[in-house]
Amino acid sequence: MTDLQMSLIGAAGVFVAGVFAYNKWQEHKAKKSVERAFASEHDDVLLRPGDIVRNEPSFEPKPAAPADDAPASVPVAAPPVARSDDAAEPPPAPVAPVATPVExxxxxxxxxxxxxxxxxxxxxxxxxxxxxxxxxxxxxxxxxxxxxxxxxxxxxxxxxxxxxxxxxxxxxxxxxxxxxxxxxxxxxxxxxxxxxxxxxxxxxxxxxxxxxxxxxxxxxxxxxxxxxxxxGHDAQLGVNLLSYGAPWSIATLIGALEKQGFDVRPDGRYIMPDGDGGQLFTLTTNVTLGADTTSRLTLLLDVPCVAPARDGFGAMLACAKALVGRLDAVIVDDSDQALTDQALAEINSQVLDFYQEMEAADIPAGSTRAMRLFS
Known part of the structure; x- marks a missing residue:
């Protein structure tokens, strides 16, 4: 074998070794990248139940320039008392207030x-x-x-x-x-x-x-x-209407519910609209879609999805009381026990406490944030 052939073989060996080493280095880089993405240098933190962890946003709202015609509030100082030794000194110039930037x-x-x-x-x-x-x-x-x-x-x-x-x-x-x-x-x-x-x-x-x-x-x-x-805050609150006498005809019932303000959907759902494209509460007949009669209706409030200002529970209760007179029914709980005014007032108090808890967590009921979480 000639010296030239030996040199070529040696060069080829060096080239192959170099390619192999380069590939291993690239694999090492990729592995490190994945490890950085999924490894943690921090211990897991145990949080109190109900605590919400905030991710700090990396975007900042654009600050607005103060309006030129915005009224300025300037403190008014009492005029200085003139003395003989400083009568020639001019009064101090008023200091303009520093405008606070508003986001x-x-x-x-x-x-x-x-x-x-x-x-x-x-x-x-x-x-x-x-x-x-x-x-x-x-x-x-x-x-x-x-x-x-x-x-x-x-x-x-x-x-x-x-x-x-x-x-x-x-x-x-x-x-x-x-x-x-x-x-x-x-x-x-x-x-x-x-x-x-x-x-x-x-x-x-x-x-x-x-x-x-x-x-x-x-x-x-x-x-x-x-x-x-x-x-812990996925609360759905229901009240039931139980017929005093014979079961209600579904055909007759639909008319009564429409007069009460319900939107009767093709799939058999009954929705009480809130006037802004949303819903306050729903109603179910507790029977299959093709049934002819029912003796029990359930009104249901999705509490975290209705803003406190809309008083969803109050509106639902008022609707239930109106249907009592229209349908000859009684308001009962899930065990068919009549709900007294005292019991209903206690439920309303619990709803108000619930709203305060959601507000304190910065997830107000009925807000976009709450609607996303409880959808």
């Missing part, structure tokens, strides 16, 4: 905060390589709308400085994703979060962004804490 929340920013909510969502910033147009990225973002039964939303920092939902025609310098941490049924779990991270990285690659993935252990702890709160 203006635009409708777009308010909507963005309701979609990617720092209290109930995992916030995931997405750094962009360059400003992007909403038209270009919306088709990609729409491929990631849910993980499990948890909704995923995206918002963007518009070039005008406002955070807003991504729209056609908008140009954005930063993005942020949010996945809801809990629902009525479950908390966000490890499998769902892993799926989110995998799919979000693919979305980020397609739009030229780099996600900042929160630590999985911390996210799981916050999700379980939020779900404990939701489970």
């Amino acid at each position: 203006a929340i635009t409708p777009a920013t308010e909507l963005a905060t309701s979609l990617v909510d720092p209290l109930i969502d995992v916030l995931i910033p997405l750094a962009l390589e360059a400003p992007v147009r909403g038209d270009k990225i919306l088709p990609v973002l729409h491929t990631l709308r849910h993980v499990g039964n948890k909704p995923v939303h995206f918002i963007g920092l518009h070039v005008n400085g406002d955070w807003e939902p991504i729209v056609h025609g908008g140009v954005y310098t930063k993005l942020q994703a949010g996945v809801q941490m809990a629902s009525r049924t479950t908390a966000l779990n490890e499998l769902e979060y892993s799926e989110l991270v995998t799919r979000l990285r693919a979305v980020a690659d397609d739009i030229g962004a780099e996600p900042e993935i929160p630590d999985m252990i911390e996210v799981m702890g916050e999700s379980r804490t939020l779900h404990r709160f939701v489970s």
Whole structure:
């Protein structure tokens, strides 16, 4: 074998060894990246039941410039007493008050905060390589709308400085994703979060962004804490109407309920509208859709989904009392025991306490935040 052949074989061996080493280094980098995404350097924190963990938002509302015609409140000082030794000194010039900056929340920013909510969502910033147009990225973002039964939303920092939902025609310098941490049924779990991270990285690659993935252990702890709160406040309050005599005909009943203000849906549901497109409470006949008669009606209030100002329980009770006279019925509990005015007043007091607890947790009943959690 010639020296040239030996040299070529040696060079080839060095090249193969170099490629192998480079590939191992790339594998090591990828492994470290995954470990950083899912490993935690913090101990899990045990929280008191009912505590809600806040994710600090990485977006800031745009401050508004103070209006030129805004009235200024200037303290009025008593005039100084003139003395002979300072009569020639001019009086001190009045000091203008320092304007306190006021944060203006635009409708777009308010909507963005309701979609990617720092209290109930995992916030995931997405750094962009360059400003992007909403038209270009919306088709990609729409491929990631849910993980499990948890909704995923995206918002963007518009070039005008406002955070807003991504729209056609908008140009954005930063993005942020949010996945809801809990629902009525479950908390966000490890499998769902892993799926989110995998799919979000693919979305980020397609739009030229780099996600900042929160630590999985911390996210799981916050999700379980939020779900404990939701489970502990998932209150549905019902009162029943029991016929004094013969069962009611469903055909006759529908007419009476429509006169009372119920919206009779094609699927057999009876909804009492709140006047703004929502519902105050519902009614069920406690029989199958094709039944001819019923002797029992149940009015049901979804307490966390109705704002206290609407007095859902009061409205439901007033409706029940009106139906008592219309249908010859009595108001009873689930055990068919008549509900006295004293018992109803006690229930109303408990409802008011419930509303105070939700308000204290910054999840007011009937708010967008509550409607998302209790949907």
